[in-house]
Amino acid sequence: MADPTALLLREQYNNPVQQRESSTFGMWIFIMTEVMLFGGLFLAFTVYRMKFPESFIVGSGDMSITLGAINTAVLIGSSFTMALAVFSAETGNRRMLSIFLLATMFLGLVFLGIKFTEYYQHYQEHRAPGIWFDYRGPNPGQVEMFFLLYFLMTGLHAVHMFVGEGILTAMLIRNRAGSFSAEYHTPVELTGLYWHFVDIIWVFLFAIFYVEGLHLHKL
Amino acid sequence: MAQPAVSRKTYAYTFGGLLALTALTTLLGFIDMGPMNVVVAVGIAAVKASLIAAFFMHALYEGKLVRVALAGGVIWFLILVSLTITDYIGRRWS
Amino acid sequence: MTPAVEVPVERNYLDAETGIKSWLLTLDHKRIGLLYVASVTVLFFIGGFFALLMRLQLLEPYGWLVGPQIYNKLFTMHGIIMVWFFLIPSIPNTLGNFFIPMMIGAKDVAFPKLNLLSWYIFNLAAFVALYSMIRGGVDTGWTFYTPFSTGFSTTYVSTAALGVFISGFSSILTGLNFIVTIHRMRAPGLTWFRLPLFIWSHYATSIILVLATPVLAITLLMVMVERIFRVGIYDPALGGDPVLFQHMFWFYSHPAVYIMVLPAMAVISELVPTFSRKPLFGYKFVAFASIAIAAIGFLVWGHHMFVAGQSMYSALAFSFLSYLVAVPSAIKVFNWSATMYKGSISWDTPMLYAIGFIGLFTVGGMTGLFLAALGIDVHVTDTYFVIAHFHYIMVGGTVMGYLGGMHYFWPKITGKLYWEPLAKLSALIVFLGFNLTFFPQFILGYMGMPRRYAAYAPEFHMLNVLSTAGASILGVGYVLPLLYLTWSWRYGKPAGPNPWRATGLEWQTPSPPPRENFEETPVVTRGPYDFGGLREELRLG
Numbered sequence: 001m002a003d004p005t006a007l008l009l010r011e012q013y014n015n016p017v018q019q020r021e022s023s024t025f026g027m028w029i030f031i032m033t034e035v036m037l038f039g040g041l042f043l044a045f046t047v048y049r050m051k052f053p054e055s056f057i058v059g060s061g062d063m064s065i066t067l068g069a070i071n072t073a074v075l076i077g078s079s080f081t082m083a084l085a086v087f088s089a090e091t092g093n094r095r096m097l098s099i100f101l102l103a104t105m106f107l108g109l110v111f112l113g114i115k116f117t118e119y120y121q122h123y124q125e126h127r128a129p130g131i132w133f134d135y136r137g138p139n140p141g142q143v144e145m146f147f148l149l150y151f152l153m154t155g156l157h158a159v160h161m162f163v164g165e166g167i168l169t170a171m172l173i174r175n176r177a178g179s180f181s182a183e184y185h186t187p188v189e190l191t192g193l194y195w196h197f198v199d200i201i202w203v204f205l206f207a208i209f210y211v212e213g214l215h216l217h218k219l
Numbered sequence: 220m221a222q223p224a225v226s227r228k229t230y231a232y233t234f235g236g237l238l239a240l241t242a243l244t245t246l247l248g249f250i251d252m253g254p255m256n257v258v259v260a261v262g263i264a265a266v267k268a269s270l271i272a273a274f275f276m277h278a279l280y281e282g283k284l285v286r287v288a289l290a291g292g293v294i295w296f297l298i299l300v301s302l303t304i305t306d307y308i309g310r311r312w313s
Numbered sequence: 314m315t316p317a318v319e320v321p322v323e324r325n326y327l328d329a330e331t332g333i334k335s336w337l338l339t340l341d342h343k344r345i346g347l348l349y350v351a352s353v354t355v356l357f358f359i360g361g362f363f364a365l366l367m368r369l370q371l372l373e374p375y376g377w378l379v380g381p382q383i384y385n386k387l388f389t390m391h392g393i394i395m396v397w398f399f400l401i402p403s404i405p406n407t408l409g410n411f412f413i414p415m416m417i418g419a420k421d422v423a424f425p426k427l428n429l430l431s432w433y434i435f436n437l438a439a440f441v442a443l444y445s446m447i448r449g450g451v452d453t454g455w456t457f458y459t460p461f462s463t464g465f466s467t468t469y470v471s472t473a474a475l476g477v478f479i480s481g482f483s484s485i486l487t488g489l490n491f492i493v494t495i496h497r498m499r500a501p502g503l504t505w506f507r508l509p510l511f512i513w514s515h516y517a518t519s520i521i522l523v524l525a526t527p528v529l530a531i532t533l534l535m536v537m538v539e540r541i542f543r544v545g546i547y548d549p550a551l552g553g554d555p556v557l558f559q560h561m562f563w564f565y566s567h568p569a570v571y572i573m574v575l576p577a578m579a580v581i582s583e584l585v586p587t588f589s590r591k592p593l594f595g596y597k598f599v600a601f602a603s604i605a606i607a608a609i610g611f612l613v614w615g616h617h618m619f620v621a622g623q624s625m626y627s628a629l630a631f632s633f634l635s636y637l638v639a640v641p642s643a644i645k646v647f648n649w650s651a652t653m654y655k656g657s658i659s660w661d662t663p664m665l666y667a668i669g670f671i672g673l674f675t676v677g678g679m680t681g682l683f684l685a686a687l688g689i690d691v692h693v694t695d696t697y698f699v700i701a702h703f704h705y706i707m708v709g710g711t712v713m714g715y716l717g718g719m720h721y722f723w724p725k726i727t728g729k730l731y732w733e734p735l736a737k738l739s740a741l742i743v744f745l746g747f748n749l750t751f752f753p754q755f756i757l758g759y760m761g762m763p764r765r766y767a768a769y770a771p772e773f774h775m776l777n778v779l780s781t782a783g784a785s786i787l788g789v790g791y792v793l794p795l796l797y798l799t800w801s802w803r804y805g806k807p808a809g810p811n812p813w814r815a816t817g818l819e820w821q822t823p824s825p826p827p828r829e830n831f832e833e834t835p836v837v838t839r840g841p842y843d844f845g846g847l848r849e850e851l852r853l854g
């Protein structure tokens with residue numbers, strides 16, 4: 001029988017190993033660029049956190065640690081199901097692959113749901129920056145800076161989550177069409193890499209926005 | 220058929236470790252450690268990130284090239300932050 | 314290495330398929346390279362047109378052509394178009410795209426679809442940037458400095474920034490593609506130290522593209538957010554810090570200089586050995602110098618901020634590091650010169666451009682050392698000295714490299730020879746016109762003429778007239794190649810596979826190359842620039 005993977009070998013490559021390694025390496029380079037993209041925002045956060053330590057603690061006082069911690073757990077859970085999806089792909093178990101992809105998508109949506117609930121609360125408390133912002137304490141500009149960075153960074157993260165949901169949907173469709181097997185499942189692996197990376201970003205966002213100022217404000 | 224890179228057991232342990240670290244960082248967050256709060260929070264986040272990269276993303280099982288790419292991204296981010304922050308710290312001295 | 318196959322190829326990449334659609338949907342890296350040539354050529358002449366208007370304005374001290382508002386828009390649009398829509402993509406996306414796979418003996422880049430996507434994104438970006446200009450232009454300067462850009466300018470800053478933002482994705486995709494291609498697609502036997510220096514230099518460029526461009530993207534995104542939502546990340550009125558913008562902007566934009574100049578160095582490193590008939594002197598030094606430039610280039614951005622309120626300790630460190638980055642560049646210049654020494658040099662057009670590059674780049678680099686010195690920099694900051702310096706690097710360096718590369722690779726790309734005497738003449742015109750345009754600006758800057766003003770004091774008149782005269786000569790020098798190269802594509806004499814008797818893999822296949830680049834995957838058995846080996850093969854073959 002002919003090698004089934006030969007059909008999936010695109011013409012610029014000489015063999016499937018080269019193709020797979022190129023794709024994975026390309027994805028890692030892409031992740032490198034994402035590190036730098038979020039890196040600019042983390043830099044801005046560091047600079048202003050150093051400049052306005054008190055106001056940033058005031059700002060983090062409006063964060064709900066409960067929702068934040070739950071959301072972190074949800075997202076870590078989705079990374080776990082994603083890892084199991086990759087495992088299912090590697091073992092050629094298409095049914096389990098679909099199940100785990102769906103589970104990942106579901107947990108991702110739960111995360112986004114909680115996130116937008118939080119956004120809505122901030123908006124109602126006049127903490128959304130710009131024309132919606134209203135803070136009567138000292139240094140409102142500095143507190144606004146905290147919320148600006150919060151919305152920018154978690155917002156960019158949420159955008160990445162939406163993109164991830166889209167990719168997962170595509171993977172689900174392709175899997176149902178029977179595109180993946182134990183021999184060929186590189187796209188699932190790449191999806192996994194992306195999803196886990198977005199999870200890593202959140203781990204840091206959780207640390208700097210929710211945890212770091214926790215000891216200084218009452219619940 | 221290729222063997223899966225990482226076993227389900229390892230994934231489960233990683234998942235457990237990540238949940239434990241999330242609980243730990245939240246609890247430690249309530250303790251006032253002065254300037255150490257930032258260090259602990261970001262430090263634990265870095266450990267969690269390493270766990271995700273090493274096991275979920277298979278970085279531990281990949282070749283040198285991938286590890287270089289990963290290290291490159293982190294190092295370049297640190298260059299961006301450290302050289303900029305040095306300026307801000309230096310301005311306080313002048 | 315297999316010698317050039319003598320059997321005539323029935324279908325080369327140009328007539329493998331025909332029709333507009335076959336070009337717009339092509340996945341062939343060679344055709345995509347040519348699509349980029351078309352795009353950047355148009356944009357180069359648009360950017361050049363703005364420069365021409367500026368030089369005309371400065372013919373008279375008090376300005377006669379346009380008012381200051383329009384003048385501000387002219388230099389901004391000239392800068393934005395030339396930096397992001399010509400210089401950054403000029404060599405990597407055209408010649409790099411075309412020749413990286415060929416030089417490593419591959420059939421294509423690793424991700425052909427991303428490659429095509431990158432071209433579409435680039436055009437979309439250019440369209441958005443041009444749209445901002447049609448709507449009324451931008452007046453911030455190409456640097457988008459805050460707080461002017463975020464809080465005060467009433468022009469189309471967000472649209473222009475969006476154009477640059479989008480172009481970043483094109484850069485990133487290209488850089489990513491090249492890195493993976495160079496790592497994963499090399500022909501059997503082609504080890505790292507057998508790679509042509511063209512590849513090394515493009516590899517270094519790609520690293521900068523993927524590491525620096527995202528930071529520019531996020532920086533400009535924040536400028537847009539600040540303008541659209543009326544919030545203040547950089548706005549001092551809201552507690553923001555405009556210097557943070559400069560840090561982030563120059564973290565990209567200084568390395569961006571190397572995105573522009575490393576590919577030109579890549580071309581020069583091919584030209585010098587070929588036309589001196591000698592292997593490149595100190596191959597490994599030049600190879601590692603490219604990587605060193607890419608790495609150290611990230612540590613020097615603060616030299617753009619010596620007078621911006623940066624701490625003096627940082628200024629000292631950045632000044633020192635800026636001297637350091639001159640070392641690998643100097644190594645390259647020495648090694649090119651050493652290669653030419655006692656070589657049998659032939660003065661073909663590409664070599665003229667190469668020698669022009671070496672001379673002008675050296676002047677640009679040396680004046681860069683002046684600017685890296687804190688004391689001198691304070692004196693000449695924001696004067697025409699700076700303008701002259703970076704035009705020596707970018708026009709004298711990158712554009713010379715681009716034209717040199719175009720002339721060198723033209724016979725391979727089209728299979729035709731251009732008319733050499735006219736090409737030599739226009740190379741000469743470019744060199745003279747360039748120096749006449751920009752050398753007076755060094756003096757002007759030293760005398761204190763500030764940049765970015767629509768008018769100037771009468772004592773600067775004579776030098777400005779000289780500069781404008783030079784610019785018009787330079788313009789002729791740029792239009793000529795456009796004409797005779799296009800003409801030669803149709804009417805030129807056939808070039809044959811290897812008109813320069815060069816050693817690279819790209820010359821061991823017919824001109825124009827077949828769709829798959831090589832009849833069969835080549836196996837490499839010797840290092841680059843092995844002219845003895847080539848002679849041997851030609852005699853045996």
Ligand SMILES: [Cu+2]
Pocket residue numbers: 566567570613614616617
């Ligand atoms: Cu610079």
